[in-house]
Amino acid sequence: MSSTAMTSSARALAHVARTTCTPIAPLATTAAQRRHQSSSSSLPTIGLIPGDGIGHEVIPAARRILETVLPGIPLVDLDAGFATFERTGTALPPSTVQVLRDQCQGALFGAVSSPIHKVAGYSSPIVQLRKELDLYANVRPVVNKKAFNASGEQVGCDLVIVRENTECLYVKQERLETDANGESIAFATRQISQRASRRITETALRLAQQRAAARTSGTSLLTVVHKSNVLSVTDGLFRETARAVFAAAGSPTAVKIEDQLVDSMVYRLFRAPDSVDVVVAPNLYGDILSDAAAALAGSLGLVPSANVGPSFVMGEPVHGSAPDIAGKGVANPVAAIRSAGMLLAHLGYADEATRIDQAVETVMARGIATPDVPGGKASTNDVTSAVVAALQA
Ligand code: NAI
Ligand code: MG
Numbered sequence: 001m002s003s004t005a006m007t008s009s010a011r012a013l014a015h016v017a018r019t020t021c022t023p024i025a026p027l028a029t030t031a032a033q034r035r036h037q038s039s040s041s042s043l044p045t046i047g048l049i050p051g052d053g054i055g056h057e058v059i060p061a062a063r064r065i066l067e068t069v070l071p072g073i074p075l076v077d078l079d080a081g082f083a084t085f086e087r088t089g090t091a092l093p094p095s096t097v098q099v100l101r102d103q104c105q106g107a108l109f110g111a112v113s114s115p116i117h118k119v120a121g122y123s124s125p126i127v128q129l130r131k132e133l134d135l136y137a138n139v140r141p142v143v144n145k146k147a148f149n150a151s152g153e154q155v156g157c158d159l160v161i162v163r164e165n166t167e168c169l170y171v172k173q174e175r176l177e178t179d180a181n182g183e184s185i186a187f188a189t190r191q192i193s194q195r196a197s198r199r200i201t202e203t204a205l206r207l208a209q210q211r212a213a214a215r216t217s218g219t220s221l222l223t224v225v226h227k228s229n230v231l232s233v234t235d236g237l238f239r240e241t242a243r244a245v246f247a248a249a250g251s252p253t254a255v256k257i258e259d260q261l262v263d264s265m266v267y268r269l270f271r272a273p274d275s276v277d278v279v280v281a282p283n284l285y286g287d288i289l290s291d292a293a294a295a296l297a298g299s300l301g302l303v304p305s306a307n308v309g310p311s312f313v314m315g316e317p318v319h320g321s322a323p324d325i326a327g328k329g330v331a332n333p334v335a336a337i338r339s340a341g342m343l344l345a346h347l348g349y350a351d352e353a354t355r356i357d358q359a360v361e362t363v364m365a366r367g368i369a370t371p372d373v374p375g376g377k378a379s380t381n382d383v384t385s386a387v388v389a390a391l392q393a
Helices: 008-013 031-039 055-069 082-088 094-103 125-132 194-213 234-248 262-271 283-297 334-346 350-365 380-392
Strands: 046-051 075-077 106-111 137-144 157-164 168-178 184-191 220-226 255-261 278-281 306-308 313-315
Touching: 046 055, 046 094, 055 075, 055 106, 055 334, 055 350, 055 380, 094 125, 106 125, 106 334, 137 194, 137 283, 157 194, 157 283, 168 283, 194 220, 194 234, 194 255, 194 278, 220 234, 220 262, 220 283, 234 255, 255 262, 262 283, 278 283, 306 334, 313 334, 334 350, 334 380, 350 380
Parallel strands: 046 075, 046 106, 106 313, 157 278, 220 255, 220 278
Antiparallel strands: 137 157, 137 306, 168 184, 306 313
């Protein structure tokens, strides 16, 4: 398209994300994949869990995309979230977990609204689901050819954050005590295990090796993020375990390994986004880094993820339930759509994942985007319909 033929929104979008779901090949053959591959030619069954807020807008959008690329795909609607808690007294009904375990090969999760104050009996269902289904790796790619560095140069970024998903402060062991002055003092346990650190580094190393193999340079960079200058026991264990995994793999020459303290990692993300490749991090650091990295993509509404475990895969946009825009019809469906693409890629449907990726790229290049993306004026429905049309073209 010539620059004169571009719409104004397309021009505004020119510096925004081209985050794709295809760079992440299946990390391993999951049990779900094996189950699916060995069963028959039938399509995998996917559980859809919208949750709360814009989950009810972006998951129906992703449903349309799944139904377009794999007509007849069995989809099961499942409950979880704060509204479910208010209605039933539990945020993650046992029936939801049971159906996922017994009937589904994968799932797509929207987002839940977790209150910032303590609500008796409530616990975040996404944190619980990741543990229940042993989804120990959260893989979060951020790709934007138009990302800028701190010098204002358009250097682009193509990075993936591999977030440990089961422990760290998310073990949620907190207690409130009273100090000698009669004032409250709160404590939280931060759990870092050798097992979880090993599993997540093995996943990140596999990914780094895949990326190296796919490049003409034949190399990649694995950055181990921690804060072991302060937390020498917990983050020290994470760092040492990551190094041991690399050594046990024979210190592959295609992958360079390095350390980065978490605070300066954020600085580096924005100062030199093109210097970041594969990042492996404990749970909370990975969560914060991936929202920060989403800014490089242009909007949280563009960034997908896959929660991966030995026997299950769950796609999930990086964003939350966005109560500030919920119900307005303007939630960006792209993160959820790309998460559906990552889910399909992990289930062995690489062609369908690539088609989704390309359709999203086409729509964004035409300037059809929701308002969270600079210049975007379209509704959730407009964007979704445009992606469906691009898939059918
Ligand atoms: P958020 O990700 O929901 O929203 C942050 C900002 O990004 C808001 O301005 C929002 O409008 C915007 N945004 C997010 N997704 C968007 C999309 N698809 N399209 C357009 N704009 C989008 O984070 P926030 O506000 O910190 O949390 C809101 C709620 O979400 C909280 O209750 C939190 O607990 C929950 N949350 C849930 C997560 C999950 O279920 N996995 C993850 C993160 C937060
Ligand atoms: Mg987050």
